[in-house]
Amino acid sequence: MNVTRGNIMEEKKVRIHLEKHYWPDEIRARRKRNLGRILALVGLVLTFVFGWVVGSTFATGEPVEETTDFAKLEAIYQIMSEDWYFGKDVLELQTKLIDDAINGMVDGGGDIHTSYLTSEEAKQFNDSLNMGFVGIGVQYYDSNGTYIIERVFRGSPAERAGVLPGDIIFKVNGAEVTGIGSDELAAKVKGENGSIVEIDFLREGVTVSKKITRAPINNTAYGEMIDAETALLEIYTFGDTTGNEVMDILDDFETKGAKRLILDLRDNGGGYLSTLETIGSFFVEKGGILIQQEFINGTTDTSKSSGFVTVDWEKIVILVNGNTASASEVLVAALDENLGEKVTVVGTLTYGKGTVQTQRPFSDQSILKYTIAQWLTPSGKKIDGIGITPDVVVELPAIMENGFEPLEEGETIAPDSVHVAIVSLQEALSFLGYDVDRQDGYYSPKSVEEFKKYQATYGTTVDGVLTQEWISRLHADVARVWHEEMDTRDTQMAKAVELIHE
Structure with missing residues (x-):
């Protein structure tokens, strides 16, 4: 070469991003955050009106003098940081006020690919692109606090240790991790180069323990x-x-x-x-x-x-x-x-x-990632x-295309119901070889019957009631079967092999 x-x-010479898009759950989280800000603003307006009606409830402060928009912003920041009563309960109040103000400006543009990232978020973002960290080399999915291995990177410590897609991360160094935050789990799994982490995985209901030597991951x-x-x-x-x-x-x-x-x-x-x-x-x-x-x-x-x-x-x-x-x-x-x-x-x-982003770093290692152009072919x-x-x-089996719809903690779906999570159940059961009669979200008697057969394979309660625990088990089994039978299940790769030899 x-x-x-x-x-x-x-x-x-430049560090411009055609950056990784936001996943649907990230978009939903962002919309939820924006809605929270809107509701907070509405709450402030209603409070002002209520205070005007029953003025004796509120003390009237001196008018704030400002000559520019930035002076107004600075004045509000000073009031909130020094005089706001509930500020005493907020950790690192000044930092939070500034970060929230910046996020308000950035989010107000409506561009989901433009965002302000704190120093920690910036590091995570760039690590996700570069895969530049010391760990075990897996990609996992957060199924409402249950962490399921979806990909084991080739040549990684995890592959050498025998970790498989579909394994559920149960314990790290003896501590159960179900329900902890994703960032907390990542911190437990990552560590010094050459150090050993002991992880207990659940594989088809059986605990499998692995001692894995951490190494730099750049795959x-x-x-x-x-x-x-x-x-x-x-x-x-x-x-x-x-x-x-x-x-x-x-x-x-x-x-x-x-x-x-x-x-x-x-x-x-x-x-x-x-x-x-x-x-x-x-x-x-x-x-x-x-x-x-x-x-x-x-x-x-x-x-x-x-x-x-x-x-x-x-x-x-x-x-x-x-x-x-x-x-x-x-x-x-x-x-x-x-x-x-x-x-x-x-x-x-x-x-x-079709947009291009760049990064503007600041002295505290935070960054503004913003759109600078639209790209053309x-x-x-x-x-x-x-x-x-x-x-x-060429489409893959429906569950591989659509993924799993999680349930809220404590939420259950009983027979004769209609729910989007039932679509995931029906698609997963079909993928695993069960004879479901439909995949439209109606929890039909036949769907219940086939799900009970699946429940029975775990030797546990057979009641046909769908919970998040069962969704996690289905997800793990689908990932495992996909990995084991990829040669026949991956219809897209099979078509590519066929076409490449024509």
Whole structure:
């Protein structure tokens, strides 16, 4: 390959994000937070009116003099930090007031990809892109306080220890973790390089204990030859190290004589623009357009390939789904429009995130992450809110596409009910081989009968009542079966293999 690691890193002069999109639960949380602010504002208005009617309840303060909007903001901050009665009960009141004021300004724009992040949140955000931390190398799902392993990264300490998708994290170093916060769990699992963490997992109702040696986790890509001339490249995110990881993988493919490539970008939510430009240059000849950016003043900036191509691929099949977003979508469009008939896109409609973010850091390590541009494909198409439709649409089993709907703590769903969580139950039971008669959310007698059969496999109460505990068990079993039977269950990958050999 005609490029060194140094060449790649020297070209990364900016830190602009085609960043990972917000997941639906994050969007709901943000909407809930905004609603809380609206209700708080309404409450203040009502309090003012009530105080005016029964004025004896309130003391009248001196008018606040201000000459500019910022002076007003500063005056309100001073009043709240010094004179607000309940301020005595708020930890780090001044910091909270400032952070909430900033969040109010940022959220007021209505852009879910623009946000203010505290120093801790900023570190978590960048770690999620770079996967730059010391831990065990798993991705887990929070099912209302039950933590289910969904992915074990290849070559990670967890994989070496025998951790499997579907395992439920039960105890860490002897302490039960069910119900604790996700951040608290992550803090328990992470630690010093070379240190050992003992984790008890629940696997099909049986406790499995593992002693795992922590190590740096930088697995953002994986590659392997699936036959003599066909290679598989999985890219999980576009982080700081991804360009070099992909370069090493492609060098290995070249050495082994690969001619065809399956590029798996499913569930890749994006990352750094500079990384996208590096990886795009591994596939597109020098000068080919990778991405166009349209800025607030109407100008357009074009990024072109540096031409680091080593393998002249005969055919490339790209796998995508609804979580393929941002930088991943840019790469799909760049390869599709530059390489033409060599490329076939397989899967389901992508997310449709067509904006670019950058970071402004502050002295306390907090950052403002905000949208600076909308991106266009090489031919000038916009995909924001639209997504990319695959050439060949292939859907996975419904539960793998839709996921699980959680229940509130203590909530139960009885037979002859209608609930969105029953859709998850029916889809999961169908995936696991049970003979459900419908998947529309009505808890029919047949659905109850099949669920009772599932309950009986755990040797516990068989009552047909759906709870969050049972949803977590179903989720774990679906993840386990998916992992064990992926060769036959992953219809998208099967289609990619079929097309790559046509």
